Amino acid sequence: MTSSLLFELTDEQRALRDTVREFAEGEIAPHAAAWDEAHEFPTAVIRQLGELGVMGVAFPEEYGGLGAGAVAMAVVVEELARIDSSIAVTVGADVSIAGEPVLRFGTEEQKQRWLVPLARGETLGAFASTEPGAGSDVRGAQTTAHRQNGSWVINGTKAFITNAGNELSSFVIVTAKTDAGGDARPLSTFIVPSGTPGYEPQKPYKKMGWRASDTRELVFSQCAVGEDAILGQLGKGARVFLTVLDGGRVGIAAISVGLAQGALEQATAYAKERLAFGAPIAKQQAIYSKLADLKTSIAAARLLTYQAAALKEAGKPFTEEAAAAKLFASEVAVRAAEENMQIHGGFGFIEESAVPRFYRDAKVLTIGEGTSEILKYVIARQMGLVD
Ligand SMILES: Cc1cc2nc3c(=O)[nH]c(=O)nc-3n(C[C@H](O)[C@H](O)[C@H](O)COP(=O)(O)OP(=O)(O)OC[C@H]3O[C@@H](n4cnc5c(N)ncnc54)[C@H](O)[C@@H]3O)c2cc1C
DSSP: OOOOOOEEEEOOHHHHHHHHHHHHHIIIHHHHHHHHHHHHHOHHHHHHHHHTTTGGGOOOGTTOOOOHHHHHHHHHHHHHHOOOOHHHHHHIIIIIIIIIHHHHHHHHHHHHHHHHHHHHSSEEEEEEEOOBBBOOOOOOHHHHHHHHTTEEEEEEEEEEESSSSSSSSSEEEEEEEESSTTOOOOEEEEEEEEEEETTEEEEEEESSSSSSSOOEEEEEEEEEEEEEGEEESSSOOOHHHHHHHHHHHHHHHHHHHHHHHHHHHHHHHHHHHHHTTTOOOOOOOHHHHHHHHHHHHHHHHHHHHHHHHHHHHHOOOHHHHHHHHHHHHHHHHHHHHHHHHHHHHHHHSTTTTHHHHHHHHHHGGGTSSSSSHHHHHHHHHHSOOOO
């Protein structure tokens, strides 16, 4: 039996990385600041990414994808975030929290209807769990679905939902409490098509970061969907939800690695050219130590992320690894963005460079898809420390 701890990308993964890097540098970088400033969702570039095959990287070829796997997908998301986190989260959420659950739990009909166009990059999907009154505390959610005249009628409000209100949005997977007889009100998941009467995406939020991504509150008011809208088994939505979280965390970890890498590259380039006291600041121990620390932390974050993605790809359990990768990588990203600004001095504070955008984009990484506090609880539970 042979075993290896060497983690090298395959030729196929490297080729994909180079293609996405070239696209991100050529087609995204020149416009990222303008989209950010205008809080503009860049529909055209998302369509172009779809045409490149980016949304289908991890999905099987029979469902419109490239069948390249979860590690390749992490590499793609990382490359996008190295330039623009808004684009990276648009792609990452579409694939990992909307497409993945349809692949994993959907009927053949649901896969053909929702997954195939998503994997081909023609449409975007969303997943809505968070509510104004309940994010980390999923059990505190208030949205309900009850049976009425052969339909399921959904009522409630979802908060901070990515990808649900732009012109490419085709469906949202909604978690809701359903009647299961008696007092039990277990969670179920429903696929709600955009445009369904009673489903109203609200105006986009004005966000501190990820400004070119589409984030909204969604209101469901007597929104009726058919039996065929149930994703997975009725009353087993918690399973769908937990699976979504694990995959989504690998996605956020990949965004974190990419953002941190981009910030490190900006800081390194500036430190080499900025002169102070007669020499480039990169020659000062206080500065090169920061850069060396970041390089090391990013390498560790990348390994944790690829490991979680590789376990997912192999069909093995990866709950703890996904939580650890997201916890560590997101905190590295916040530190990298902050040190990038520190190294840029006063110029870092001015919106003419990408430095403040990276700083603003970093913080949400320790919040979305499980806060750092909740991730420590997830890891402690895997360690058998808490129930
Ligand atoms: C830009 C953006 C995009 C998002 N996209 C989506 C999406 O597409 N779909 C979706 O469903 N959600 C989405 N979210 C929501 C996100 O996942 C939640 O914001 C996150 O899970 C935290 O929930 P909350 O905001 O309700 O905070 P809370 O759960 O209210 O937490 C507030 C604070 O209390 C702490 N806390 C709570 N419980 C505990 C505990 N038991 N122990 C220790 N500390 C605790 C938290 O760590 C945090 O610091 C998005 C959020 C943002 C900002």
